[in-house]
Amino acid sequence: MLGFVVRRFLTALLSVLLASMVVFSALLAVPGDPAAIILGINATPEAREVLSRKLGLDVPPVQRYVQWLGGVARGDFGESINYQRPVGPLIADRLRVSVPLSIGAALLACLIAIPLGIFAAVRKGTVWDPLVTSLSQLGAAVPSFWLGLLFILFFAVERRLLPAGGFTPFGEDPTAWARSLALPVLALALGQAAVMTRMTRAAMLEVLNQDFVRTARAKGVAPRGVVFKHALRNAMVTIITILGLSLSNVFIGSIVIEQVFALPGLGRLALTAIGTRDFPLLQGEILVYAATIVALGFIVDISYGLLDPRIRYS
Amino acid sequence: MSAVTLRRLTLGRLNLYLGVFLIGVLVLAALLSFVWLPYDPQAMNFAAQLSAPTAAHPLGTDHFGRDLLARVLLGARSALYVGFTAVGIALTVGSLLGALAGYLGGFIDEVIMRLVDVAYAFPAILMALLLAAVFQPGTLTAMSAIGIATVPIFARIVRASVLTIKEREFVEAGRALGMGSGRILLRHVMPNALGPLIVQASLSLAVAVLAEAALSFLGLGTPPDVPSWGNMLRESQSFMAMSPWPALVPGLAIVWTVLGFSLLGDAMRDLWDPRG
Numbered sequence: 001m002l003g004f005v006v007r008r009f010l011t012a013l014l015s016v017l018l019a020s021m022v023v024f025s026a027l028l029a030v031p032g033d034p035a036a037i038i039l040g041i042n043a044t045p046e047a048r049e050v051l052s053r054k055l056g057l058d059v060p061p062v063q064r065y066v067q068w069l070g071g072v073a074r075g076d077f078g079e080s081i082n083y084q085r086p087v088g089p090l091i092a093d094r095l096r097v098s099v100p101l102s103i104g105a106a107l108l109a110c111l112i113a114i115p116l117g118i119f120a121a122v123r124k125g126t127v128w129d130p131l132v133t134s135l136s137q138l139g140a141a142v143p144s145f146w147l148g149l150l151f152i153l154f155f156a157v158e159r160r161l162l163p164a165g166g167f168t169p170f171g172e173d174p175t176a177w178a179r180s181l182a183l184p185v186l187a188l189a190l191g192q193a194a195v196m197t198r199m200t201r202a203a204m205l206e207v208l209n210q211d212f213v214r215t216a217r218a219k220g221v222a223p224r225g226v227v228f229k230h231a232l233r234n235a236m237v238t239i240i241t242i243l244g245l246s247l248s249n250v251f252i253g254s255i256v257i258e259q260v261f262a263l264p265g266l267g268r269l270a271l272t273a274i275g276t277r278d279f280p281l282l283q284g285e286i287l288v289y290a291a292t293i294v295a296l297g298f299i300v301d302i303s304y305g306l307l308d309p310r311i312r313y314s
Numbered sequence: 315m316s317a318v319t320l321r322r323l324t325l326g327r328l329n330l331y332l333g334v335f336l337i338g339v340l341v342l343a344a345l346l347s348f349v350w351l352p353y354d355p356q357a358m359n360f361a362a363q364l365s366a367p368t369a370a371h372p373l374g375t376d377h378f379g380r381d382l383l384a385r386v387l388l389g390a391r392s393a394l395y396v397g398f399t400a401v402g403i404a405l406t407v408g409s410l411l412g413a414l415a416g417y418l419g420g421f422i423d424e425v426i427m428r429l430v431d432v433a434y435a436f437p438a439i440l441m442a443l444l445l446a447a448v449f450q451p452g453t454l455t456a457m458s459a460i461g462i463a464t465v466p467i468f469a470r471i472v473r474a475s476v477l478t479i480k481e482r483e484f485v486e487a488g489r490a491l492g493m494g495s496g497r498i499l500l501r502h503v504m505p506n507a508l509g510p511l512i513v514q515a516s517l518s519l520a521v522a523v524l525a526e527a528a529l530s531f532l533g534l535g536t537p538p539d540v541p542s543w544g545n546m547l548r549e550s551q552s553f554m555a556m557s558p559w560p561a562l563v564p565g566l567a568i569v570w571t572v573l574g575f576s577l578l579g580d581a582m583r584d585l586w587d588p589r590g
Contacts, residue, residue: 018429141568256532274451
């Protein structure tokens with residue numbers, strides 16, 4: 001098991017390293033002088049010179065990359081040009097919006113999808129299965145940001161039940177915090193739940209069709225026991241993957257949802273950084289997103305190996 | 315057993331017909347937009363701002379009084395253009411990488427698959443943010459971002475089928491007859507991977523249309539003056555309290571398209587692989 005964990009960890013580390021190279025070299029590809037682009041055409045040559053030095057454009061790219069990476073490893077992402085503040089704390093501050101939003105949406109999606117998927121699989125052959133399957137197919141086709149707009153229309157504009165946008169920090173007012181996140185979480189969760197329902201159903205059906213389930217049924221185990229003890233435990237491997245996948249999906253999906261509900265999260269920060277050509281900030285942000293996705297994949301693989309010994313040895 | 319099979323089959327058939335219908339209408343609508351539009355999609359009409367559907371404007375108008383039917387038809391064109399180009403690029407590049415990795419194996423396989431792993435860490439929206447920072451955001455950056463993010467899945471599919479097929483007797487027979495690697499890949503290996511590739515292309519088109527809409531909603535896709543569905547939704551945001559139609563019409567068009575491609579993909583998979 002330890003060998004498996006170490007091997008997977010090294011692969012994940014390599015992926016993050018390669019991702020950092022992609023992020024860094026992308027900005028090398030910016031046509032022209034980045035300092036001139038950031039400052040605009042009216043900047044004096046002196047100002048450009050100062051910014052160039054600040055961005056480290058006077059040192060060769062490889063050296064600059066190593067310096068940047070060394071900083072990142074110590075939690076120092078450099079300084080934002082627009083905010084004139086270190087990038088690390090700026091990102092950490094925005095995570096207070098994006099993390100609860102993503103985790104809330106992923107958990108809600110699982111709470112809807114896993115029971116519904118199991119239900120559809122167990123009721124295969126009745127009218128319930130095609131009903132759930134068709135509904136989830138429809139749900140997966142609805143863009144989360146459009147669903148967000150519809151929620152604003154029905155819950156905020158028409159009935160004024162919940163705020164249409166904006167964010168209240170938890171420390172200020174926990175109730176207002178929950179209310180400000182309710183609609184975004186719901187909009188993000190429903191589409192994800194639809195995708196996951198289909199996956200859970202497929203995972204359950206695969207297990208339910210196996211011989212040991214038939215044996216359990218034949219020796220008289222109660223139907224409930226077959227589903228929850230024999231089948232669900234084996235379907236867990238797939239369901240864990242689904243949970244990890246959904247966390248990555250909603251984390252990326254939150255970029256768009258934050259824009260709909262005017263939430264000051266990581267996604268909004270990234271869009272502002274593009275508008276202001278704030279390269280150090282954007283570099284840091286994109287690396288944080290990519291590394292999170294790799295890390296979630298790593299955690300999924302490890303839990304996979306814990307749950308299914310066959311995977312450790314392949 | 316037979317009753318269950320029959321029901322599955324009919325639902326599968328129903329999905330296929332519905333998928334063909336949705337995509338057929340969409341493609342016809344996009345083609346129609348080249349020869350006929352009910353109005354000039356950019357023509358403003360301040361006498362009919364934010365109107366609900368009427369005889370003159372069957373789907374209503376937006377905040378400039380522009381006809382929503384004309385704009386949503388034009389949007390179908392951008393959606394299909396971006397979707398098909400992105401998935402086409404991903405299909406070509408992904409198949410090539412997957413075939414090379416699977417067929418050559420060893421070190422090259424390792425290098426290609428590590429690169430594919432890295433691409434997994436950059437979903438379309440993230441890749442689009444990166445490209446938008448480097449280049450001027452627009453149709454090209456959105457298309458490339460969606461394409462790059464879609465490469466890994468095609469590479470995996472082709473690599474997996476190459477690995478299973480390359481040990482089979484008919485490939486060995488081909489080699490014994492003196493066929494070159496390129497010809498074996500093209501004549502024997504690729505045709506066997508075609509089914510899963512077509513299914514995945516349809517499913518990826520659904521994802522690509524969703525991504526294109528999200529990107530132009532964020533202002534990172536189709537230029538703001540072109541009526542794409544994402545752009546229409548972004549503009550509708552400020553006027554939702556006055557009229558829901560500018561937000562409803564493009565959203566429903568997205569659902570229509572995404573549902574169509576995913577039904578089509580699923581139905582084709584069921585027809586080819588009845589076990590699934």
